[in-house]
Amino acid sequence: MSPSPSSLSRRTFLAATGAVGAAALAACSDLTPGASSAEKSSSGPVSTAVPADKITLVVADADDTTMTPGLIAAFRAKHPNITVKRQYTGWDDYLKSINTTMSADSAPDIAQFTSGMQNLVPGRLLLKVGAYGKAYGWAEKFPGLDQITLTPDGKTVGTGDLYGVGAGLSFEGVYYNKAKARKLGLTVPPATLEDLEALFAKAKAAGETALVAGNLDGGLNHPFNVLLSAYLTPKDREAWAFGHTSATIVLPEAEKAAETLQRWVDKGYVTPKVNGVSDNDATAAFAKGEGVFRISGNWAAAAVAKGLGEGAGYFNMPPVTAGGKVRTTGAGVYYCVSGKSKNAAAAAAFLDFAAGAEAAAITAKAGFMAPDAGAMPSQSGLLGDVQTGWQTVVKDAGLQPFIQNASSPTMGDTLTTQLQLLAGGKATPEKFLAGLQTDFENYHK
Amino acid sequence: MTTADRLTEPAPAPRTARPAKRGAGPAVRRRPRTVRSGRRRRRAVALLYLLPALLPYTLFAVLPLLHTAYLSLFDWDGVTLPSFVGVDNYRRIGTDPQLRAAAWHAGALILFFSVLPICVGLVSAAIVSRRAGRRGTALVRTVLFLPQVIPLVAVGILWRWVYGEDGTLNQALRTVGLGGLTDAWLGSFTWALPAVGLIGTWVVSGLCMVLFLSGTQRIDQEIYEAARMDGAGPVREFTAITVPLLRPEFAIALSITVIAALSSFDLIYITTGGGPGNSTVVPGILIYRLAFGGGAVGVASALAIVLTVVISLAVLVINRLSREAP
Numbered sequence: 001m002s003p004s005p006s007s008l009s010r011r012t013f014l015a016a017t018g019a020v021g022a023a024a025l026a027a028c029s030d031l032t033p034g035a036s037s038a039e040k041s042s043s044g045p046v047s048t049a050v051p052a053d054k055i056t057l058v059v060a061d062a063d064d065t066t067m068t069p070g071l072i073a074a075f076r077a078k079h080p081n082i083t084v085k086r087q088y089t090g091w092d093d094y095l096k097s098i099n100t101t102m103s104a105d106s107a108p109d110i111a112q113f114t115s116g117m118q119n120l121v122p123g124r125l126l127l128k129v130g131a132y133g134k135a136y137g138w139a140e141k142f143p144g145l146d147q148i149t150l151t152p153d154g155k156t157v158g159t160g161d162l163y164g165v166g167a168g169l170s171f172e173g174v175y176y177n178k179a180k181a182r183k184l185g186l187t188v189p190p191a192t193l194e195d196l197e198a199l200f201a202k203a204k205a206a207g208e209t210a211l212v213a214g215n216l217d218g219g220l221n222h223p224f225n226v227l228l229s230a231y232l233t234p235k236d237r238e239a240w241a242f243g244h245t246s247a248t249i250v251l252p253e254a255e256k257a258a259e260t261l262q263r264w265v266d267k268g269y270v271t272p273k274v275n276g277v278s279d280n281d282a283t284a285a286f287a288k289g290e291g292v293f294r295i296s297g298n299w300a301a302a303a304v305a306k307g308l309g310e311g312a313g314y315f316n317m318p319p320v321t322a323g324g325k326v327r328t329t330g331a332g333v334y335y336c337v338s339g340k341s342k343n344a345a346a347a348a349a350f351l352d353f354a355a356g357a358e359a360a361a362i363t364a365k366a367g368f369m370a371p372d373a374g375a376m377p378s379q380s381g382l383l384g385d386v387q388t389g390w391q392t393v394v395k396d397a398g399l400q401p402f403i404q405n406a407s408s409p410t411m412g413d414t415l416t417t418q419l420q421l422l423a424g425g426k427a428t429p430e431k432f433l434a435g436l437q438t439d440f441e442n443y444h445k
Numbered sequence: 446m447t448t449a450d451r452l453t454e455p456a457p458a459p460r461t462a463r464p465a466k467r468g469a470g471p472a473v474r475r476r477p478r479t480v481r482s483g484r485r486r487r488r489a490v491a492l493l494y495l496l497p498a499l500l501p502y503t504l505f506a507v508l509p510l511l512h513t514a515y516l517s518l519f520d521w522d523g524v525t526l527p528s529f530v531g532v533d534n535y536r537r538i539g540t541d542p543q544l545r546a547a548a549w550h551a552g553a554l555i556l557f558f559s560v561l562p563i564c565v566g567l568v569s570a571a572i573v574s575r576r577a578g579r580r581g582t583a584l585v586r587t588v589l590f591l592p593q594v595i596p597l598v599a600v601g602i603l604w605r606w607v608y609g610e611d612g613t614l615n616q617a618l619r620t621v622g623l624g625g626l627t628d629a630w631l632g633s634f635t636w637a638l639p640a641v642g643l644i645g646t647w648v649v650s651g652l653c654m655v656l657f658l659s660g661t662q663r664i665d666q667e668i669y670e671a672a673r674m675d676g677a678g679p680v681r682e683f684t685a686i687t688v689p690l691l692r693p694e695f696a697i698a699l700s701i702t703v704i705a706a707l708s709s710f711d712l713i714y715i716t717t718g719g720g721p722g723n724s725t726v727v728p729g730i731l732i733y734r735l736a737f738g739g740g741a742v743g744v745a746s747a748l749a750i751v752l753t754v755v756i757s758l759a760v761l762v763i764n765r766l767s768r769e770a771p
Contacts, residue, residue: 096737099523123524275721276629410739420721
């Protein structure tokens with residue numbers, strides 16, 4: 001080909017590329033959201049009257065139980081003028097896409113709030129619902145509202161403005177296989193952590209997997225969280241999980257928790273090659289009859305009960321010293337309202353509905369603890385045991401936040417990585433905690 | 446000028462005059478023109494033909510790339526107001542130890558995504574082409590190519606079962622009496638990376654084979670016949686004729702597989718998520734974590750741009766090398 005057309009086309013091409021590039025860069029300021037949002041809050045006059053006109057509410061959630069759909073159906077039945085649409089996303093995808101979802105013009109009215117969404121607060125994409133809270137009296141109706149109270153920069157939990165409510169609560173404890181425990185002569189529940197470890201040793205000596213776990217996706221965070229609950233003082237635990245300035249997890253008590261977990265792995269109490277097993281597979285294996293104990297949350301109760309039937313048992317994680325207060329780790333399914341919602345009053349009515357007696361039955365059936373604990377229908381078998389365990393936790397005020405939930409948006413990934421290193425013998429307890437602390441400081445600098 | 450006028454222009458190639466397809470061309474065509482303006486018009490027509498491809502490509506590839514480059518200059522969590530930080534994000538990339546690990550792993554994956562599949566593809570192509578027409582060859586070819594048509598996410602889930610503690614691989618090992626060698630492969634600090642890499646080998650080998658197979662069909666059979674007359678066996682034919690003459694296919698295979706290795710994400714995300722520890726972390730995983738989990742869109746964008754540049758350079762080098770005479 002002769003050079004002239006070729007150079008011409010190249011020139012045209014370059015010019016076109018340049019023009020397109022310039023146009024793109026000019027458009028970029030519009031492509032970075034956050035620039036145009038105005039602060040929204042319900043500080044104006046609010047009322048608890050449910051709007052009577054035809055309204056559509058969109059609820060985004062990642063709750064893979066029957067709770068959210070159940071609440072939606074019951075709410076719709078009560079308020080036929082309000083159409084509620086559910087926008088469900090699987091847990092991992094929900095976490096990764098929620099920032100974008102909430103920034104969009106078509107943001108859902110209500111969204112399940114979870115860790116990693118703190119940026120929405122300074123982004124002014126969440127409605128401050130404090131005024132509705134006062135009008136409805138949420139402080140008396142919902143336990144644990146401090147877990148969804150955030151400072152204006154979104155980095156510290158427990159102080160600042162209220163951004164939602166915790167509807168169904170979850171908490172962690174110890175499941176066990178009754179038949180095997182009987183056969184091995186294990187006395188449950190153990191009075192102390194030490195006694196629990198002695199039971200593990202007995203089970204291991206009998207050739208059983210003492211503690212069924214899966215750490216391919218970081219499932220060892222369940223035993224680690226409850227060990228931290230037992231060892232660490234609530235003050236230190238909350239300071240760290242809630243992201244208080246200059247809080248640290250590099251503490252002797254936290255080191256004891258990490259040491260204990262590593263020892264359980266080293267002594268062969270935990271599922272062998274735990275880093276290659278996923279948390280869901282661990283629950284499935286336990287429900288099929290593998291192993292003797294499993295530390296997990298009440299969300300696993302339904303699966304365990306289905307698998308082991310009458311043979312499934314539950315007790316709360318024992319304290320360090322006999323007779324001590326019961327402390328464990330848990331969180332709620334929190335619902336918050338979008339700052340872009342045009343139907344804030346209706347959305348607030350939905351939040352309030354979640355605290356009622358009618359909702360309690362739905363919440364309890366889904367395996368969660370209802371805010372109105374007294375209205376929960378009594379259940380038999382394993383679910384009944386779990387519910388009884390919950391009463392003790394509430395009595396001892398022992399519910400503490402997951403450490404990966406509040407401290408930084410990346411803590412979930414970091415904790416998984418560090419737990420794999422700890423379980424694989426690639427990190428000492430000190431190095432493990434230092435790794436977590438680095439992530440914390442990168443965010444709270 | 447209207448679109449219809451342009452479309453009646455003759456196609457740029459072949460250059461020889463062609464009778465107009467439609468009866469009488471519009472008056473405009475008979476107007477005397479300089480050679481240069483004619484060429485310019487043909488260029489314009491060529492561009493017009495390219496438009497249906499160029500438009501979506503610009504919209505969905507070029508513009509997002511430019512946008513990413515723009516975002517890489519900001520400290521942005523994806524929600525709040527971004528603040529301009531210049532090349533700071535690029536500096537951060539240079540000092541991140543996790544990133545160094547990710548770069549090493551991507552390098553190691555080239556062995557599994559490129560070198561091994563090309564070797565396997567070459568040998569299987571040689572065998573299949575010599576057996577062309579015989580019974581079962583088509584079946585073998587289909588089976589080898591099959592992994593290429595399965596979505597990578599499905600491949601990942603499939604292999605999680607294979608590599609599991611009670612998976613197919615361990616069962617096979619126990620059956621042949623090698624139960625002592627079993628492991629939870631994806632959870633092992635030593636074996637997770639090779640295990641994930643071998644999935645890549647399994648996926649890409651079929652593609653390489655098909656590429657080489659079409660290449661061998663291009664080679665003149667007379668060359669082989671001549672070689673056979675000179676007493677060359679199958680191995681000699683393979684090393685002296687097939688391999689050197691497949692140079693263009695090598696370049697294509699190497700380009701595709703190196704891109705796959707360096708930009709790998711889905712397979713690793715599904716099988717190990719980067720673990721255990723950081724032992725299978727690759728740049729793609731880090732970009733995803735930073736942008737969607739960690740609220741560090743700027744750093745993620747910078748990393749994405751660096752990765753794009755590295756891949757482009759790699760492909761450029763491969764193509765340069767392949768063009769040199771043997």
